[in-house]
Amino acid sequence: MSSEVVLQVNSKFSSKYKGGYPLIHQEAITNSRDLKVEGTIIKLVDEKKNFIGKGYYGRQNKGYGWIISQNEHESLNQAFFKRKLTAAIQERRSFYEDKETTAFRVFNGEGDGIGGFTIDYFDGYYLINWYSKGIYTFQPLIIEALKEVVEFKAIYEKKRFDRDGKYIEDDEFVVGKRGEFPIIVKENGVRFAIYLNEGAMVGVFLDQRHVRKTIMEKYSNGKSVLNTFSYTGAFSIFAALGGATKTTSVDLANRSLNRTIEQFSINDIDFEAQDIIVEDVFKYFKYAVKKELKFDTVILDPPSFARSKKHTFSASKDYKNLLKEAIAITEDNGTIVASTNCSSFGMKKFKGFIKDAFKEMNMDYQLMEEFSLPEDFKTIKEFKEGDYLKVVFIKKIG
Structure with a gap:
């Protein structure tokens, strides 16, 4: 680690950082060119050279580093x-x-x-x-x-x-x-197979724990359930254990097939009684419309950004249209579980996507319940972007 570098905060941003905001943005720093080596200890000061916070230089898609102490004399040891x-x-x-x-x-x-x-x-x-x-x-x-x-x-x-x-x-x-x-x-009580030795994706997203339990307890019994962008089928497992008549899991990744089969099997569920489909979700929507397929519960949990041969999906731009696709194949009085981990917009805007999608489909809806991150995913009020998860259960009124 390099010696300490003093960074001066632009006056427009001083109050924000003094209030506890932790992420260091390039535009907030007047002398960001002084940052050379990642891992450098940095000290933020205001325009009067008053101490604001201490942290480190580390570039990621969110910013230039983080403030991790409000103690000027603290050693990051x-x-x-x-x-x-x-x-x-x-x-x-x-x-x-x-x-x-x-x-x-x-x-x-x-x-x-x-x-x-x-x-x-x-x-x-x-x-x-x-x-x-x-x-x-x-x-x-x-x-x-x-x-x-x-x-x-x-x-x-x-x-x-x-x-x-x-x-x-x-x-x-x-x-x-x-x-x-x-x-x-x-x-x-539900079992998951986890791989810590095969790249970034280990087999389950831990932030959806409460959502999976809710689907199992309230939205599965006697229902047909479609799980899109299904990854290893975690939502489908909970739905099946909750009494779903059948689950359909759709994901573009080839490995999703064997991993979903594995998750069903370790929970003693007959995977052959379920549908596990490797296909572009958007292509499957068109297939479902053509075949007049309808589902009682449709789960939408896309990545914030995804690209296939024929589609590029950005949650901030395309979620409304994704919802419209789901509305078209959801039974009247059925449920859409709309989820996003995109941190660039909040719950208010997300509900705006929902409102616009149903309006454009000339359909009525009711918001049933909503979720954000579970307790172990601790956030702070000063950094709203950190509370990224937004999940809304929507009843399609028919």
């Missing part, structure tokens, strides 16, 4: 990281004691005081996701701090930042005893 990790893990003590849920987030970046990395727990295995070269320069300190704070079977890591323009999947094992994959974890 192993003891500092140990204090942050200890506090985060203590807040999640109840999760560790829950025998029916053995996978959850134990450190959520800026929500727990240090933007740029997260740590997830999978039944004794810890997975660290690093989002910039800058935070990764602290890797030895953070690993040693984590080793002091928790007992573990093994620690794995994912470097989620570009190196020379591409994501490189290194050997991701750090310390402990290598796992034999898949490892089987539980969420509300």
Whole structure:
């Protein structure tokens, strides 16, 4: 790590950072050219040279780095990281004691005081996701701090930042005893197969825990369920266990087929009684309309941005039209579960997409319930972008 660099905050942004906003944007800094090496310790000051905060330089798609301390004299050493990790893990003590849920987030970046990395727990295995070269320069300190704070079977890591323009999947094992994959974890008693050794995608998105449980308990029994952008079929598993007459899982990725079959099988569900389709979701919508297929529950959980041979999807631009496609194949009085992890807009705008989609389809609707991030995905009010998840259950009134 390099020596400390002093950065002056543009006067327009001073109050924002003094109020606790943690992400350092290039446009907020008057001398950003002084930043040369990622991992450099930075001290933010206002136009009168008054101290604002201390952090590090690390470029990711969100910004130029993070403020991680309001103490000008604090050393960003192993003891500092140990204090942050200890506090985060203590807040999640109840999760560790829950025998029916053995996978959850134990450190959520800026929500727990240090933007740029997260740590997830999978039944004794810890997975660290690093989002910039800058935070990764602290890797030895953070690993040693984590080793002091928790007992573990093994620690794995994912470097989620570009190196020379591409994501490189290194050997991701750090310390402990290598796992034999898949490892089987539980969420509300439901089993998931997890792979910590096969790139960035491990098998389940932990932030949808409450949504999956709600689908199982309220929107599945006796229902036909379509799960689009289904990945490894997690929503479909919960729907089937909730009494769905049939689930249909659609995803473009070839590996989604075997992984969805695996998830059904480890939960003792006959996968042959379900439909698992490898296809572009937009192509499937057209097929469903042509065949006059209708579903009682339609789940929409697309990535924020996706590109296939024929389609480019951006949640901020295209979600309304995606909803219109779903409305067309949802039964009257059926349910659409609309979800997005796009952080560039909030719930108000998302509900605007819903309103416009139903209006353009000349259909009425009712908002049933909504969800954001679960408790283990801790956020802070000063950084609204961090509370990225928006899920709305919508009844199509017929």
